[in-house]
Structures are given as C-alpha cells and as structure tokens.
Amino acid sequence: MGSFKGHALPGSFFFVAGIWWTAKYALWHASRRNKNLGSTRLSSRVSQRRLEVIESSIVIFFSFVGILAEQFADNGPKLHLYDSVEKHWEDLMNWQHTTMYLFFGLAGTVTLILHTTEGAPLATDRLMLAMAFFNEGFLFFYHLHGRAMLDVHVHQLLLYAIFGEALVSFLEVFHRGNIVLELLRCTLTVLQGTWFWQIGLVLYPPSGPDWDQKDTGNMMFITMCYSWHLAFAMMVVSVIYCTVSCGVRSRLKRTPPMEMGLLKPRDRDPESEDEVL
Amino acid sequence: MGSFKGHALPGSFFFVAGIWWTAKYALWHASRRNKNLGSTRLSSRVSQRRLEVIESSIVIFFSFVGILAEQFADNGPKLHLYDSVEKHWEDLMNWQHTTMYLFFGLAGTVTLILHTTEGAPLATDRLMLAMAFFNEGFLFFYHLHGRAMLDVHVHQLLLYAIFGEALVSFLEVFHRGNIVLELLRCTLTVLQGTWFWQIGLVLYPPSGPDWDQKDTGNMMFITMCYSWHLAFAMMVVSVIYCTVSCGVRSRLKRTPPMEMGLLKPRDRDPESEDEVL
Amino acid sequence: MGSFKGHALPGSFFFVAGIWWTAKYALWHASRRNKNLGSTRLSSRVSQRRLEVIESSIVIFFSFVGILAEQFADNGPKLHLYDSVEKHWEDLMNWQHTTMYLFFGLAGTVTLILHTTEGAPLATDRLMLAMAFFNEGFLFFYHLHGRAMLDVHVHQLLLYAIFGEALVSFLEVFHRGNIVLELLRCTLTVLQGTWFWQIGLVLYPPSGPDWDQKDTGNMMFITMCYSWHLAFAMMVVSVIYCTVSCGVRSRLKRTPPMEMGLLKPRDRDPESEDEVL
Amino acid sequence: MGSFKGHALPGSFFFVAGIWWTAKYALWHASRRNKNLGSTRLSSRVSQRRLEVIESSIVIFFSFVGILAEQFADNGPKLHLYDSVEKHWEDLMNWQHTTMYLFFGLAGTVTLILHTTEGAPLATDRLMLAMAFFNEGFLFFYHLHGRAMLDVHVHQLLLYAIFGEALVSFLEVFHRGNIVLELLRCTLTVLQGTWFWQIGLVLYPPSGPDWDQKDTGNMMFITMCYSWHLAFAMMVVSVIYCTVSCGVRSRLKRTPPMEMGLLKPRDRDPESEDEVL
Known part of the structure; x- marks a missing residue:
C-alpha cells in the first residue's frame, strides 16, 4: 500500500469519521443541555440507539470492504500467508493492514451487538475502540525498521494521534459522556486523517521533486507542520461544535416546548454543566 | 526451563485461569443485573466468598507445586543458590521462576486470608495480583540480555500482556467490580496463555525446521500474530461472557422468583447498567 | 532567538503568569472557604468571570505581539516559509516559536469564548491549556538534535516542567477547582519561568567566561540547580498563598457579614475542606 | 558518601519510617472500622493531629541534622559550592544529598504548618511527599553516568521504589485515606530501606571479596534479589498491619463502649469497608 492513494484513502475515512463524531456528540450534548427546551424530540434514547446501530453497520461494512481490497487487489496475497517454496511470508504489509481493519470491524460488531441487545455493559464499545486504535498504533510501531529517517519520523508523529485516541477512548470507559474527552477524540481523529494525507504528500509527492529524506x-x-495540523483539527472541531450547538438552540427556540412550567432560568446552565463535568 | 513443555505448561495455566475468571465474573455480573429475577440464589455473597476461598487455595497449591518442581526437578538447584567452589550462581533461571511462583502464591495467600477473616481491606487482593503480575514482567524484562533478536522480540510482546494485567489489576483497586476492567483482565490472561504456547512453538518447534531468528x-x-492472538482472546472471552449471561437469564426466567412485586420493567436495565459503570 | 534576551523574555512572562495564577486561585479558594464570613463580596461568580475574560484577553494580546515580533523582527522570516531558490526552509526557529505562541493564543481565545457565551463545556479551557503546554514541549523535544551536551540537558530539564504542566492541566479537566492541582500548576509555571532565565544565563552568560558544555x-x-529552582518555586507559591489567605481572612473579620446566623463553628472547617478535596 | 555506612544510614531511616507509617495507618484504619466499639478513644482527630505534628517535627529535625552532617563532615564542602581557583564544583555528591534532605525537610515543614494552622488544603502534605520522593529519584537518575554496570543497575532498581512512592503519594492527593494506597507506600518505603542496605553490602562489602561488577x-x-526484598517488605507490612488490627480489636472488646445501642451487627462490616474503598 506504499502509494499516495494508499495513504489518502484511510486519511479521508478518518477525516470524515472525525467530523461525523463531532456533529453527533455536539448534537447529543446540546440536546442534553437544553432538555428544558424540549430537545428530547431531537435526540431521544431510541433515536440515539438507532444512530449507533447505523454507524456501527457502516464501520463493519467498510472494514469488510477494506479487508477484501487488501487481500484481493492486484498485488494482494489472496489469503495466502506463507510461500513454502521460496520460504518467505507473502505480502506482510497487506496482512498487517487486514489485521488493522479486522480490529475496527470487531469494534463495530461489538458496538452493534451492545446496542441491539440488552444487558451487555455499554462501556465495552469504548474499550473495543481503544483496542482497535492501540492495535493500529502497535502494528505501525513495529513497522518502521530500516526505513529512511523522514519516513520513520512522519510515521512516529502519527503514533501520537493514534495512541492518544487509544488513551482517550480508554478514559471514556470511566468517564462516559464527558464532552471534553469526546471532542478530544474527535480532534485526534481529524488530525490522524489530515496527517495521513500529509504522509502521502511527503513520501509520494504527486507533483514536484521528492523530499530529501x-x-x-x-x-x-x-x-512543526504536525502542530499546524493539530491546530487545524482543533479549529475544525470547534467550528462544527459551535454550529451544531447554535443550530439546536435556535431551532428549539422557534418551536417552544409544551411544558413551559419546567423551564429553568437560563443563567443557571453554566453551573449545572460544571457539575455534570 | 528452556523447552517447549516449559512454555506450554504455564501457558495452559494462564489460559485456563482466563477462561475460569471470565465465567466467574460473567456469572456474578449477570446475577447482579438480574436481581429482580431472584438471581441471588445463584450467587449470594456467601457462595461468592466460598468460591474465592476455593480459587485461592488452588492458586496456592499450584504455586507450591511449581516451586517444588523448579527446585527439585532433574536439573534444578535443590535450594542451593551459590556454588562457592566455582564461584557462580546456581541455575538462576529456576530461581527466577521460583520467585514468580512465590509472588502468585503470596497473592493467593492474601486473598485466602481476606475472604476467611473480617476487617481486612478487600481491595488488597487486586493489589497483590497487580504485584504478582508486575513482578513476573519485571523479572522477564531483565531476563533478555544477549539473546537472539526473535527470542527477545517474542518475550517483549509477552510483556505487553503482563504489564497490561498489572495495570488493570491496579486500576481495579479503585474500580472494583467494574465488569469492563474484569473482562479486559480476562482477555489479557487468555492472551498471555496462548502467547506462551506460541513462544514455545517458535523457539522450540516440535516438528519442522527451526525459525530463522x-x-x-x-x-x-x-x-502481527500477536494481534491475532489478542483478537482470538477477545473472541473467546466474548463467547463465554454471552453464553453465561444468556444461560443465567434463561434459567432465571424458567423459575420465577417469589416477590413479583419488585419486578422492574425490563427496558430500564441498560440505563441502570450505565449508571453503575 | 538564540540569545540571552530570547530566553529571559518568555521566562519573565511565565514567572509573572505563575505568580498571578497563585494569587487568583488563593483568593478564590480563600473566599470559597470563608463563605460564612460573607466573602462572596470578594469573588462572586460575575467578578470571577470578568477576571477570566481580562486574563484571556491579555494572553491573546501577548500571543499576537509575540507572533508579530518573531515574524517581523530584524532577522525574522516575514511570513516567508520556503526559499525556493536556495531550496531550504526559512528561519525555522522563528516559525517554531510562532507556532508555540499560536497555541497559547488559541487557548486564550477558547477561554474568552467560554466565559462570554453560555452553553460551552467549561473544562475545555484546561484542555486547551494542556494542549498549548503539550505543543510547547513537543516542539522543544524535537528541537535538540545535534546540539552540545549541556545545551541539550538544560532544555531536557525544561521539559519536566512543561510536560508536568500539560499533565496537571489535563487532570484539572476531571478535577476542576482542586486547589492542590492548581497550586502545583502555578509552581511548575514559576519553575518554567526561572529556568528560562537560568538557560539564558548558562548558554549566553552576559558576563564572565562561557560554560564548558x-x-x-x-x-x-x-x-541539582533544577531542584533548587523547584524548591524556590514551591516557596514563592507558598508565601503568596499564605499571604492572600491571611489577607482575605483578616479583611473579612474586620467587616462582619450581614447574616450572622449562617456562621458555622470555625473548628469544623478542616474536615469540610478534607471532604471537598 | 560512597561507603557502606553512607548507604546503611538512610536505609535504616527509611526502614524505620516504613514500619512506623504501617503501624500508624493500621491503627487509624482499625479505629475507623471499629467506631461502633468506641475506638474513637484510641485515635480521635485531636490525637491524630498531635501525632502528625510530632512526626513532622522529627522529619524536620533529622533533615536538618542530615544537611549539617553532609556539609560539615570531614570531607564536606562546608557550604562552599565553587572552587574558582581550580575551576570546578566542590563535592557535588554532598550537595546533592543536601538537596534531597532539603526537600524532605520542606515536606515536613509544610505538614507541620498544615496541622497546626487551619484553612490550608490538607492534601498538600501528600503532594509535598510526592515532590520529595520525585526529587530524590530525579537526582539519583542523573547521578549514574559513567559508573560500573552493576553499580548502575542496583541504583536503577532503587528508582522503582522511589518513583513508585512518588506516584502513590500523588495518587493519595485524590484518594486520601485509602488504606490500600497507604500500605503500598509503606511497603515501598520498607523496600527502599532494605535495598539501601543491600546496595551498601554489594558495592562496599564489609567482609569478603568485592563483587564482579x-x-x-x-x-x-x-x-531477583530485588523481588525478594519486595516480598520481604510485603510480609513485614502485612504482619504489622495484622498485629495492630487484632490488638485494637481485642483491646476494644475488653472495654465495652458506653453506647451499646449504636452497635451495628458485625457481619455488615466487610460490605461497608468495600463501599468506603
């Protein structure tokens, strides 16, 4: 998969995933905060669950497509693992990427099961996500022997985002629904997405000369460029969060809720938020 | 203990321990969740305590057997530590394994005392488990000087599982009864078990040629193989957890509890679970 | 910026920031503790918010000035990044410092928005601060290739303070208002400030011979000198904390509050403090 | 201080401190647990406070003695830091040890102030302890350049205990009064004490030949020996804890409390303990 496309493709996926997660969590957070304005119409528990089911189905689908693509593409191993004639392993890169997709697929499957059945511990979905990111970082970490200096460096920087996401997901096992952690995870996902693009542009420049490694x-x-990507990701997440929050609030204001008696004074909100966090 | 059997034996122990723990915690979790269905018959506090006493007795027994085997096997040091004639330490490997067993034996002893007497802080059993795993990883870590590259690598991968278990056990001191952490510990124990087998197969292949180190x-x-072992361990733990959960629920449904008045509506369960975690 | 002034300037900023934060948190903590003495006059929520707005405006202003100074000083890059004739990057040092200021500016902007609007999660300001410090440490960390031994060492020691502050700020996301964490952050900020001065004095001694690197x-x-700076920072923070605490208490005692009936017995204070923390 | 005595002396101090802390926390924990038996006579809040004051006075006294001994012993620097004639630093080892003592002295001073005045945040004493241990480990860590392999190794092992104590003390800022953490800190203190003795015996054997480094x-x-020291420390702490616990309980049983009506059933204790932790 050592090509520009091979880095741009997962990059685009992570970028879209980061944006989608930001919108989702911003919507849920805004409707939780504006309960008194009747926002439960926007995100009831049933609709939340339906959304999670759809999201995890999409994750499973793309993981499966990714595995098939890695295995049966032109130069893929086609499920052969060991060439016993020439005594070497076949296309280990493709197998490693297959393994990464497998873990995201597993995380998606567990999330799907959690939200369609009852009685399973909900926090397991974050643990599975943490495992999937940890596994991705783990494979990348032992993947860099004997490459050029700049190549190693750009992949090492990627590990900050990946292990950061693994850590944040693990913390969410204990602090589920903490909007700050959720937005941090979104930021790191967007960062991972744009950085994959950057890696592709640095190692396989589509135009112009190669970089001196x-x-x-x-x-x-x-x-320094990595810092800029981080700043960019932070700004993207902030803008989406603010847009969704304002959208929810303005829409709720136009359609006043039934039970006006339950309306609490607006100026108490910041404190209650503080307590929740 | 540098032999296939020397790795397969502890591997089998950890594998069985991981499966046993999964079943135990799944049973307890399921009966806690289905209290309203009268599940206290299945796992009352008294029976839980009895189970812990039996488990820790078995741990002590096997630790003791392990220590005896290491010391008094054919090429064991027979409690001699220093050969003052030839001025070198006797069979340090066997002594190191003895030390590992000793810590698991201590953890078992403390757990036994905690559950037979009153007034001791319960969380100490998880601390002792964390210490036993930390000590195992600590000795393995300083055990790898001057070995071949592949040999070092497979043992380093083992350390992820061992130190992971130590960390999870330590977190359980503060989050006792968190089913997500308990299942994570079970997964890592199964992983450790199967990886010991893998190490044995790689370093001392029972058939076929040696691996190029x-x-x-x-x-x-x-x-990559380590990732597959992790995925396998996750699937084993999931299957056992689901089987036990469904088994408990179906058995409880067939034998309705006395006090039907306390039955809460089923659809509230997921939320309450969420709160507990 | 490799000059004595270039280290003394940020050092002074951090030193002042550390002292200012200590005074602020000591004031707030003292007035929270002496609520029964009517201290809400000193630090009501409205005045707290106003203080935060002023503080973050100042942070934004100085970050902006810093960016301009780095870019348009005599030997600055003047927003040029790449010299395509000679094929090298222009003044990467200045660009790195610009990036550091940018992140502090972003943290200030987010804090400003949080305290002027409603409905945003308050804990985000600590996350942004953690990001700003992490980014500073991150850039310093990859900034030291190929320098002399002593040069590398003094900058590595600086990283303890910087990453320590990032960690403490991140912990404050979960433990907001914990005075111990806040004072620890103040201590590390003062330490960072005085250590920047020390670096300047060691690498660019204004008088006397150069140090043997x-x-x-x-x-x-x-x-060892770093330990002394830490001890000095701890003493500075302690003295300010005690002075402010005593000042608040003595001032409150002279002007008795209206509602004497709410006065709780003094000797219960320590316990309640214990519970709060 | 490179001598057997120079290691045995601090070792003895830490060993005694570990035993003393174990007894103290065991006593407090036992009397908290047996409140219904009237144990408040044994450890009221006033007597606890008095004990803390005495303890921190002793810590300050010995820190001061240690500083004086390091500075004014036969080959001490006598407060001279730099020899400007020969252009080298004077007795940096002694200065480093002085710095270590200084931090423990500071921790003692802060504890003393916290328990004699009102209104200071109690958790600061654990933070100061964490700082003192961190500083000790920090100085040892940068203290090992260019020594023989075994010398470096025994000091590195010491760092596990020291940084472990720093971490546990820091965790106690958030989990004050958690008996498991307190006993872990005691264990690591005893370990540090006995390991200092071991270092002295290895590097400066009082009898017999030198060790091959x-x-x-x-x-x-x-x-492996380090593991044995850890096991020994765990056993010492366990025995003291059990002895004190049993002693408190048997003494309380002989002298029944006044208010028998408040006596709760004994068998509820384990659960309540579980909840507290």
Whole structure:
C-alpha cells in the first residue's frame, strides 16, 4: 500500500469519521443541555440507539470492504500467508493492514451487538475502540525498521494521534459522556486523517521533486507542520461544535416546548454543566 | 526451563485461569443485573466468598507445586543458590521462576486470608495480583540480555500482556467490580496463555525446521500474530461472557422468583447498567 | 532567538503568569472557604468571570505581539516559509516559536469564548491549556538534535516542567477547582519561568567566561540547580498563598457579614475542606 | 558518601519510617472500622493531629541534622559550592544529598504548618511527599553516568521504589485515606530501606571479596534479589498491619463502649469497608 492513494484513502475515512463524531456528540450534548427546551424530540434514547446501530453497520461494512481490497487487489496475497517454496511470508504489509481493519470491524460488531441487545455493559464499545486504535498504533510501531529517517519520523508523529485516541477512548470507559474527552477524540481523529494525507504528500509527492529524506530542515518543518495540523483539527472541531450547538438552540427556540412550567432560568446552565463535568 | 513443555505448561495455566475468571465474573455480573429475577440464589455473597476461598487455595497449591518442581526437578538447584567452589550462581533461571511462583502464591495467600477473616481491606487482593503480575514482567524484562533478536522480540510482546494485567489489576483497586476492567483482565490472561504456547512453538518447534531468528519477515509476522492472538482472546472471552449471561437469564426466567412485586420493567436495565459503570 | 534576551523574555512572562495564577486561585479558594464570613463580596461568580475574560484577553494580546515580533523582527522570516531558490526552509526557529505562541493564543481565545457565551463545556479551557503546554514541549523535544551536551540537558530539564504542566492541566479537566492541582500548576509555571532565565544565563552568560558544555561537573550541578529552582518555586507559591489567605481572612473579620446566623463553628472547617478535596 | 555506612544510614531511616507509617495507618484504619466499639478513644482527630505534628517535627529535625552532617563532615564542602581557583564544583555528591534532605525537610515543614494552622488544603502534605520522593529519584537518575554496570543497575532498581512512592503519594492527593494506597507506600518505603542496605553490602562489602561488577550472573541475581526484598517488605507490612488490627480489636472488646445501642451487627462490616474503598 506504499502509494499516495494508499495513504489518502484511510486519511479521508478518518477525516470524515472525525467530523461525523463531532456533529453527533455536539448534537447529543446540546440536546442534553437544553432538555428544558424540549430537545428530547431531537435526540431521544431510541433515536440515539438507532444512530449507533447505523454507524456501527457502516464501520463493519467498510472494514469488510477494506479487508477484501487488501487481500484481493492486484498485488494482494489472496489469503495466502506463507510461500513454502521460496520460504518467505507473502505480502506482510497487506496482512498487517487486514489485521488493522479486522480490529475496527470487531469494534463495530461489538458496538452493534451492545446496542441491539440488552444487558451487555455499554462501556465495552469504548474499550473495543481503544483496542482497535492501540492495535493500529502497535502494528505501525513495529513497522518502521530500516526505513529512511523522514519516513520513520512522519510515521512516529502519527503514533501520537493514534495512541492518544487509544488513551482517550480508554478514559471514556470511566468517564462516559464527558464532552471534553469526546471532542478530544474527535480532534485526534481529524488530525490522524489530515496527517495521513500529509504522509502521502511527503513520501509520494504527486507533483514536484521528492523530499530529501535526510535533511534536518525537512525534519524540523515536518514536526512543526504536525502542530499546524493539530491546530487545524482543533479549529475544525470547534467550528462544527459551535454550529451544531447554535443550530439546536435556535431551532428549539422557534418551536417552544409544551411544558413551559419546567423551564429553568437560563443563567443557571453554566453551573449545572460544571457539575455534570 | 528452556523447552517447549516449559512454555506450554504455564501457558495452559494462564489460559485456563482466563477462561475460569471470565465465567466467574460473567456469572456474578449477570446475577447482579438480574436481581429482580431472584438471581441471588445463584450467587449470594456467601457462595461468592466460598468460591474465592476455593480459587485461592488452588492458586496456592499450584504455586507450591511449581516451586517444588523448579527446585527439585532433574536439573534444578535443590535450594542451593551459590556454588562457592566455582564461584557462580546456581541455575538462576529456576530461581527466577521460583520467585514468580512465590509472588502468585503470596497473592493467593492474601486473598485466602481476606475472604476467611473480617476487617481486612478487600481491595488488597487486586493489589497483590497487580504485584504478582508486575513482578513476573519485571523479572522477564531483565531476563533478555544477549539473546537472539526473535527470542527477545517474542518475550517483549509477552510483556505487553503482563504489564497490561498489572495495570488493570491496579486500576481495579479503585474500580472494583467494574465488569469492563474484569473482562479486559480476562482477555489479557487468555492472551498471555496462548502467547506462551506460541513462544514455545517458535523457539522450540516440535516438528519442522527451526525459525530463522534474524529474519525481518519473521519479526513482522510474529508482531502481527500477536494481534491475532489478542483478537482470538477477545473472541473467546466474548463467547463465554454471552453464553453465561444468556444461560443465567434463561434459567432465571424458567423459575420465577417469589416477590413479583419488585419486578422492574425490563427496558430500564441498560440505563441502570450505565449508571453503575 | 538564540540569545540571552530570547530566553529571559518568555521566562519573565511565565514567572509573572505563575505568580498571578497563585494569587487568583488563593483568593478564590480563600473566599470559597470563608463563605460564612460573607466573602462572596470578594469573588462572586460575575467578578470571577470578568477576571477570566481580562486574563484571556491579555494572553491573546501577548500571543499576537509575540507572533508579530518573531515574524517581523530584524532577522525574522516575514511570513516567508520556503526559499525556493536556495531550496531550504526559512528561519525555522522563528516559525517554531510562532507556532508555540499560536497555541497559547488559541487557548486564550477558547477561554474568552467560554466565559462570554453560555452553553460551552467549561473544562475545555484546561484542555486547551494542556494542549498549548503539550505543543510547547513537543516542539522543544524535537528541537535538540545535534546540539552540545549541556545545551541539550538544560532544555531536557525544561521539559519536566512543561510536560508536568500539560499533565496537571489535563487532570484539572476531571478535577476542576482542586486547589492542590492548581497550586502545583502555578509552581511548575514559576519553575518554567526561572529556568528560562537560568538557560539564558548558562548558554549566553552576559558576563564572565562561557560554560564548558562537556564538563560532567557542570551537568551534575545543573541537575541539582533544577531542584533548587523547584524548591524556590514551591516557596514563592507558598508565601503568596499564605499571604492572600491571611489577607482575605483578616479583611473579612474586620467587616462582619450581614447574616450572622449562617456562621458555622470555625473548628469544623478542616474536615469540610478534607471532604471537598 | 560512597561507603557502606553512607548507604546503611538512610536505609535504616527509611526502614524505620516504613514500619512506623504501617503501624500508624493500621491503627487509624482499625479505629475507623471499629467506631461502633468506641475506638474513637484510641485515635480521635485531636490525637491524630498531635501525632502528625510530632512526626513532622522529627522529619524536620533529622533533615536538618542530615544537611549539617553532609556539609560539615570531614570531607564536606562546608557550604562552599565553587572552587574558582581550580575551576570546578566542590563535592557535588554532598550537595546533592543536601538537596534531597532539603526537600524532605520542606515536606515536613509544610505538614507541620498544615496541622497546626487551619484553612490550608490538607492534601498538600501528600503532594509535598510526592515532590520529595520525585526529587530524590530525579537526582539519583542523573547521578549514574559513567559508573560500573552493576553499580548502575542496583541504583536503577532503587528508582522503582522511589518513583513508585512518588506516584502513590500523588495518587493519595485524590484518594486520601485509602488504606490500600497507604500500605503500598509503606511497603515501598520498607523496600527502599532494605535495598539501601543491600546496595551498601554489594558495592562496599564489609567482609569478603568485592563483587564482579561486570558479571551477568551477578546482574541476574541482583534483579531477583530485588523481588525478594519486595516480598520481604510485603510480609513485614502485612504482619504489622495484622498485629495492630487484632490488638485494637481485642483491646476494644475488653472495654465495652458506653453506647451499646449504636452497635451495628458485625457481619455488615466487610460490605461497608468495600463501599468506603
């Protein structure tokens, strides 16, 4: 998968996933905060559950497509693992990517089961997500032996985002529904997405000359570039969060709820938010 | 203990322990969740305590057997530590394994005391388990000097499972009874068990040629193989958990409890679970 | 920015920020503790919010000034990033410092928005602060290739303070208002401030001979010197905290509150503090 | 301080401190648990506070004595830091040990102030303890350049205990009064004490030949020996805890409390303990 497309494709997926998660959590958070304005119409528990079911079905579908693509593409291993004639492993890269997709598929499957049946511990979905990200980072980590300096460096920077997401997902096992952690996870997902694009542009530039893989200036620039990607991801998440929050509030204001008696004074909101967090 | 059997034996123990723990915690969790169906018959506090006493007795017994086997096997040190004639330490490997068993024996002893007497802080059993796993990982960590690359690598991968278990056990000191953490510990225990088998198969292949200890392809395959073991462990634990949960529920439904008045509506369960976690 | 002034300037900023934060948190903590003495006059929620708005405006202003200074100073890059004629990056140092200021500016902007609008999750300001410090440490960390031993060492020691602050700020997301964490953050900020001065004095001594960058004695002294800076920072923070606390209490005692009936016995205070923490 | 006595002395201090802390926390825990038996006579809040004041006074006294001994012993620097004639630092080892004592002295001073005045946040004493241990480990960590392999190794092992204590003390800021954490800290303190003795015996054997500093067998033995010290420390702490607990309970049973009506049934104790932790 060492090509520009091979990095742009997962990058786009993570970028879209980050944006989608931000919108979802912003919507839920806004409707939880504006309960007194009747926002339960927007995100009841039943509709939340339906959304989770749809999301995890999509995750499973794309994981499956990814596995098939890795295995049966032109130069894929086609489920052969060991070439016993020439005594070497077949296309280990493709098998590693297959394994990564497998874990995201497993996470999707568990989430699907959790939200269609009763009685399973809900927090398991975050644990599975943490495992999937940890596994991705784990495979990338042992994947870099003997490459050029800049190549190693851009992949190492990627690990910050991946292990960061694994850690945040694990923390969510204990702090489920904490909007700050959720937005942090969204930010890191967007960061991972844009950084995959950056890796593709650096290692396989579609136009112009190749980058000098041993230049210290390039190393320093790439490091700083990572910070810019982070800042960009933070801004993307902020803008989406604010847009959704304002949208929910303005829409709720136009259609006043039935039970006006339950309306609490607006100025108490910040404190209650503080207590919840 | 550098032999296939020397790795398969502890592997089998951890594998069985992981499965046993999964069944135990699944049973307890299911009966806690179905209290309104009268599940206290299945796992009252008294029977839980009895189970813990039996379990820790078995742990103590096998630790003791392990220590005796390490010391008094054919090439064991027979409690001699230092050969003052030839001025070298005797069979340090056996002594290290003895030390590992000793810590698991201590953890078993403390658990036994905690559940037979009153007034001791319960959470100490998880701390002792964390210490036993930490000590195992600690000794393995300083155990790898001067070995071949693949040998070092497979043992390093083992450390992820061991230190992971130590960390999860330590977190359980603060989050006792969190089913997600308990299942994670079970998963890592099963992983440790199957990985011990894998190490045995890689370093001392019972049939076929030896593995090339310096081949990068082997390194990359082994890393990916670890992910597969993790996925396998996750599936084993999931299947056992689901089977036990469904079994408890179906058995409880057939024998309705006395006090029907306390029956809460079923659809409230997921939320209450959420709150508990 | 490799000059004495270039280290003394940010050092002074951090030093002042640390002292200011200590005074602010000490004031708020003292007035929370002495609520029964009518201290709400000193720090009502409205005045707290106004203070936060002023503080974050100042942070934004100085971040902006810092960015301009880095870019348009004599030898600054003037927003040029790549010299396509000579094929090298322009003044990467200045761009890195610009990036650091950018993140502090972003943190200030988010804090400003949080305290002027309603409905945003308050804990986000600590997350942004953690991100700003993490980014600072991240850029310093990859900034040290190929420098002299002592140069690398003094900057590595700086990382303890920076990453410590990032960690403490992140913990404050979950433990907002914990005075111990807040004072720890203040201490580390003062430490960072004085250590920037120390770095300037070691690397660019304004008088006297240069330091021998390869002497082990210098290394050992600098390490110990860092401990002294920490002790000094702890003492500065303690003295300010005590002064403010005593000041608030004595001032409150002179002007008795209206509602004497709500006065609780003084000797219950320590316990209640204990419960709060 | 490179001598047997120089390691045995601090070792003895830590050993005694660990035993003393175990007895103290066991007593407090036992009297908290047996409140219904009237144990408040044994450890009222006033007597607890008095004990803390005495303890921190002793800590301050010995820190001060330690500083004086380091500075004014035969080969001490006598407060001279830099020899400007020969251009080198004077007795940096002694200065480093002075710094370590200084931090423990500061921790003692803060504890003393916290327990004699009102209104300071109690958890600060654990933070200061964490800082003192962190500083000790920090100085040891940068203290090992260019020594022999075994020398480095035994000091590295010491760091596990020291940083472990720093971490546990820091956790106690949030989980004050958690007996499991307190006993873990006691265990690590005893471990540090006995390991200082072991270091003295290995590096400056009072009788017999010197240890071969480059022998791998010695390295492996020392690692295992550390585990044995840990097991020994765990046993020492357990025995003291059990003795004090039983002592408190038997003494309380002989002298029945006044208010028998408040006596709760004994068999509820384990659960309530579970809830507290």
